[in-house]
Amino acid sequence: MLAPAAFSAGGDLVKAGTVRLGGATFRTFGLPLTDVHQATRTTLAGLGFPPPEEKTVDERVILTAQGVDRTVRIDLQPITSSMTQMRVFVRKKSFAKDLATASELVAQTELRLAPAEERQVHRRVSDRRAK
Numbered sequence: 001m002l003a004p005a006a007f008s009a010g011g012d013l014v015k016a017g018t019v020r021l022g023g024a025t026f027r028t029f030g031l032p033l034t035d036v037h038q039a040t041r042t043t044l045a046g047l048g049f050p051p052p053e054e055k056t057v058d059e060r061v062i063l064t065a066q067g068v069d070r071t072v073r074i075d076l077q078p079i080t081s082s083m084t085q086m087r088v089f090v091r092k093k094s095f096a097k098d099l100a101t102a103s104e105l106v107a108q109t110e111l112r113l114a115p116a117e118e119r120q121v122h123r124r125v126s127d128r129r130a131k
Helices: 033-046 099-130
Strands: 005-007 013-015 018-021 024-029 053-057 060-067 070-080 083-092
Touching: 018 099, 024 099, 033 060, 033 070, 033 083, 033 099, 070 099, 083 099
Parallel strands: none
Antiparallel strands: 005 013, 018 024, 024 083, 053 060, 060 070, 070 083
């Protein structure tokens, strides 16, 4: 099932659940950090990016990858043990922001995570019904 589209405050057409703010594209997943981290790395590799530089600051994982004339920064922040926020910021060498590439990285990661996220939702619903 595809999520409905909506207009962001800036007038951009984005999928529900995805937000653009301050030149970054945000998406929160109902999955643990480890799942989102692995899917993000797989997405970058699948799109032809070299292995990203990676560092951890507090609980946040920061991935930095280089593309043609672009630098991609992806911050993965756990919100709970079962929820992770992804922030993608792409800057061209001319210092212009590239929201289209950031949005595509989020969309491709969503595709990789969709089956896992659906399983997580079904598990929560089943747990509630069992109570």
